[in-house]
């Protein structure tokens with residue numbers, strides 16, 4: 103909508119006349135492969151995780167096409183089991199966990215802090231290469247015969263099935279280190295490299311969210327690493343820790359796994375919350391409602407999330423006391439999450455709402471996350487969860503969170519910072535259309551899954567009783583619509599790089615520091631080191647004619 | 655790519671249970687046990703969710719329509735960043751609501767965990783990928799089918815001899831993981847006559863989705879006739895076919911196509927005179943090749959200790975042993991195998 107932004111770029115400089123930026127200041131393979139610049143590393147992540155997302159999406163498409171018929175339309179059961187496992191493993195470990203911190207986090211966090219780079223640039227590059235190694239190992243595992251354990255690797259099945267489980271375990275181990283290093287780096291950067299004047303409560307909420315995420319990454323991921331190592335040892339040396347035939351306890355694995363993987367849910371979702379906090383504020387041109395409460399709720403979530411893992415195991419025969427505690431805390435963690443959602447909605451209220459594509463993705467997030475979060479409350483109730491556990495209801499719930507919320511927030515962030523990252527703007531009309539298609543496709547895919555799930559359809563089924571067929575077919579139609587939307591999005595984003603329609607310096611009128619940096623930013627980000635004198639999200643200093651904030 | 659569709663003999667479409675009826679709100683199947691708390695709490699939380707969802711989307715939609723930016727330099731109408739009463743309200747009210755849900759759900763789950771003293775104890779044994787049931791006061795087992803008496807508390811000991819499975823009956827609202835090396839229990843009181851689904855809800859490998867049993871809830875009179883112990887001595891092949899469908903069809907076909915194990919077609923053949931004889935088979939005994947003739951002893955051994963003689967061509971695949979399969983059922987299976995013979 104042209105009315106949302108000034109008609110001319112007041113900064114006036116033609117693209118060619120712009121000074122050298124981080125993309126074009128040097129060229130050649132090694133200038134990228136060996137770069138220490140957080141923005142280049144972030145861009146490589148962006149390309150990498152996008153490819154992982156498209157692979158994971160392709161597997162999802164195959165899964166859904168297969169389920170068109172009750173007896174399965176395309177594959178043998180064994181093949182189907184491998185494909186759904188690949189979908190889960192690629193999406194969780196290679197896409198969702200690293201996506202936002204690795205790409206947008208890397209690029210934007212130092213800019214938002216007014217820093218020249220992250221605190222530990224070499225470690226940052228190492229994180230990227232570990233991620234790449236993990237992704238290659240995971241692909242290798244497919245070539246080595248595939249793995250069919252589901253992304254959860256539950257023992258003892260994962261101990262008896264195809265040996266490629268060790269390879270994918272190794273991949274997960276390496277990816278874990280990538281995640282830990284990114285977390286460490288962000289923690290140090292946030293503590294050490296804030297611009298003068300940027301107190302903790304002047305940090306943008308994206309930074310807060312990444313900070314909370316980093317704490318979780320550093321504290322929780324080692325448990326995953328140890329767990330997959332134990333599985334590998336059990337397979338190779340039969341040490342008897344998880345294998346009941348050797349006196350081990352398979353349920354112990356579940357505890358270890360979820361001790362990481364529940365916090366991992368927040369490793370995945372907190373950065374998304376951060377993006378949404380930014381975007382809601384900028385595109386409503388209004389300070390975030392309840393800033394401190396949102397910041398603290400991120401930390402509260404990070405802490406409580408360590409204490410709720412047992413809610414994935416309500417049917418495993420836990421003691422009454424464990425059930426009591428885990429269910430109680432699960433409901434408890436709903437509160438800080440609800441506070442966030444309410445605060446975002448309150449921020450939109452009486453704002454100046456720009457209906458551009460980043461905001462449309464944000465609004466889509468707010469609706470979808472409401473469903474994802476609320477259905478999580480249904481699952482927290484003990485006896486209801488016993489019925490719904492391991493059904494499509496759960497599948498739909500976590501897709502509303504993982505795909506509907508996190509991936510949509512990622513898309514929103516990519517659209518929002520695209521002009522800053524590349525200095526070009528994509529076709530807004532196509533972007534709005536794609537957002538609409540994705541929203542419709544997504545809901546068409548997963549609403550039927552809620553219904554068949556509450557009616558008892560178990561998950562991870564290659565075939566199913568025919569009474570569920572209409573829901574499965576609706577869901578398959580939905581995923582096709584979704585795929586069209588995503589294909590369109592990839593198209594116009596990539597096309598914008600070739601059309602080179604110049605973006606404005608401060609495309610959306612943001613007041614956080616990244617918008618003070620030149621577009622695209624030069625190697626060390628700012629021409630002069632910024633000094634912060636205002637409260638965060640203070641739009642009163644923004645000159646609405648020029649979209650400039652006074653330079654200090 | 656589509657060949658397995660033809661190979662695969664076990665197929666829900668042939669053999670579905672009664673499609674379940676849906677309850678008045680259309681979200682759940684009609685409850686068939688006494689655990690009505692599950693439905694009550696489900697719809698309560700559901701209503702709460704709908705309520706909050708309507709508020710959230712309502713406010714969003716209203717804002718988008720009313721506060722839409724019309725000129726690029728339009729500032730926000732308000733710059734409030736706090737409203738303590740409002741924030742307290744939206745923290746405290748949800749907190750109270752979720753605590754109600756918590757207490758209600760916990761109470762309900764206590765009922766589910768406490769097995770009534772008068773329950774009849776059954777045993778459900780799970781193995782890749784079928785269910786076997788033992789009944790109180792009856793030596794007979796049933797495979798892939800279970801009979802229960804209406805309005806009688808039924809409790810189960812759950813056993814797995816390989817990997818994790820889960821005992822899930824959606825219409826009874828019960829689920830419990832079946833864990834090798836641990837004895838789990840589950841109970842419910844079936845309140846409706848009819849046929850119900852028993853699914854495996856924990857991923858357990860290739861045929862996880864086919865690890866299915868049909869549960870019959872019958873009247874006291876019918877239950878007294880021990881329907882699981884019916885065996886038509888006049889027609890053993892028919893009983894054998896039932897055993898095949900329940901236990902063997904995930905690995906053996908009857909049309910000549912090899913699956914995990916060799917097809918049963920051709921185990922018996924007709925000779926020139928039209929008489930049924932056992933076929934010649936190559937097997938490995940401790941790694942050494944032998945040729946044997948298929949007979950009752952060989953088949954019984956194949957079922958009870960399958961690794962004693964491994965069929966050549968399938969030596970890498972493992973068959974689950976069925977040491978407890980009763981003799982009459984083995985004979986029934988053999989009779990059924992004989993009906994597959996071709997020839998004059």
Ligand SMILES: [Cu+2]
Nearest residue numbers: 364367411414
């Ligand atoms: Cu969890």
Ligand SMILES: [Cu+2]
Nearest residue numbers: 854856858862
């Ligand atoms: Cu299973």
